[in-house]
Structures are given as C-alpha cells and as structure tokens.
Amino acid sequence: MSPDSTHAEPGDSRVRASDADRDRVVGVLAAASAEGRLTLEEYSERSDAALVARTLGDLAGLTVDLPASSVPALPRGDAAAIPEEITAVLGNESRKGPWVVPPRMNVRSVLGDCHLEMHKAIIGQHVTTIDATVRFGTVTIFVPDGIDVRMSGRAVLGAKSSELRGEPQPGAPVIVVRCDVFCGAVTVRRPDWMMRRREERLAAKEKNQLAR
Numbered sequence: 001m002s003p004d005s006t007h008a009e010p011g012d013s014r015v016r017a018s019d020a021d022r023d024r025v026v027g028v029l030a031a032a033s034a035e036g037r038l039t040l041e042e043y044s045e046r047s048d049a050a051l052v053a054r055t056l057g058d059l060a061g062l063t064v065d066l067p068a069s070s071v072p073a074l075p076r077g078d079a080a081a082i083p084e085e086i087t088a089v090l091g092n093e094s095r096k097g098p099w100v101v102p103p104r105m106n107v108r109s110v111l112g113d114c115h116l117e118m119h120k121a122i123i124g125q126h127v128t129t130i131d132a133t134v135r136f137g138t139v140t141i142f143v144p145d146g147i148d149v150r151m152s153g154r155a156v157l158g159a160k161s162s163e164l165r166g167e168p169q170p171g172a173p174v175i176v177v178r179c180d181v182f183c184g185a186v187t188v189r190r191p192d193w194m195m196r197r198r199e200e201r202l203a204a205k206e207k208n209q210l211a212r
Helices: 017-035 040-051 058-065 193-211
Strands: 084-089 092-095 104-110 112-115 127-137 138-142 150-155 159-162 173-181 185-189
Touching: 017 127, 017 173, 040 058, 040 112, 040 150, 058 092, 084 092, 084 112, 104 112, 127 138, 127 159, 127 185, 150 159, 150 185, 159 173, 173 185
Parallel strands: 084 104, 092 112, 104 127, 112 138, 127 173, 138 185, 150 173, 159 185
Antiparallel strands: none
C-alpha cells in the first residue's frame, strides 16, 4: 500500500472538519428548527454535536434527514473567514452601539476587561463565532434574550456562563462562544438598566437634534 492511499481525498467523510464547516452546519440546523423540521431539543442536541464534530462525515450525519439548505456555503479563502482581533491587555476594550459584527472574532483579555455590546449591533450572518481567550481578565458579551448562545471550552480557576433567560427563539442568530479561560471569566448576559438608560438618553438627544 502506497503512503498516498492512506490520505483522505477532498469530499471524503474522513476529512477533518474546519470551524467554518461546523458553523455552516449549525446554521443549517437553526434554519431547519425555524421551519419546524426539528424540535428545539433535537436542534440543541445536534448543534452541540456539530460544535465538537471532528470530520465531515460526523457533520453529514447531523443533516442527512434534512433537505438541502438555502444557507450559502462560505467559499474557501474568503475574506470573511479571517477573524477580527479584539484585544484588551492591562486595560479596557469595548464595542458598543450599532457596530457591524463580523462572522468570526478572536477576543483576548489579559489583565483587562473586554465588553462586546451586541444588543444594538448589526449581525448580518446567522452564525457568529467568538474565540475568547482570558488570562486574569474578563470578557462580557451583552445580547438580548432570545438569542441562541452556544458556549464551549474550558475555564480553569475561572468561569464561563450565560445569564440569558428563557429558550432561544426559532431562527434567532446563533452566537458560538469558545472559551479558554484561566483565572478569569467569560460571561454572556442581558444589558443592564444603566446600559439601557444610557441608550435611551442618546436616542432622546438624537431625536431632539433632528427636531431642531
């Protein structure tokens, strides 16, 4: 047997799945749930399996009983596949207001505090992946209730948690948060009252300026 005969060919079910492959399958499952093809329990089980799938064959088995999805595949090498870097080192970093959320983000906090306020953000894609690396710091992600948040990874001498209430809405945007935490925390939560009050004041100020 030649050495090449042991290599998986493109399209072979043994080929290792990429993060983009996993994200696309989560999007397919979310669309199927919104159409009533999967129950919320089935969607939850399959999307959990998709996030830890190792091969394309593992992913294919999760959608074999579903019709072809209308979710477009992301071309290999597309610029959208390049994650945006957000880093807080010995300081604070934040994204707030109507900012555009990229499909992938690498968020790093080292002795710092990083805030991602996504409740007013523009999310064009169905699946957003956030790789959060924390060392003696915090990453806090603010989203409204109803968003589908999927957290995975590890927290050593730290914590990773979601404080959202209720079940995600069918077809809601999916935020995949992959955590690597040491002596810190990654938290997904609802906007607090101070944040909402600040936004109300800004909206009122803009309305008054337009009225003049």
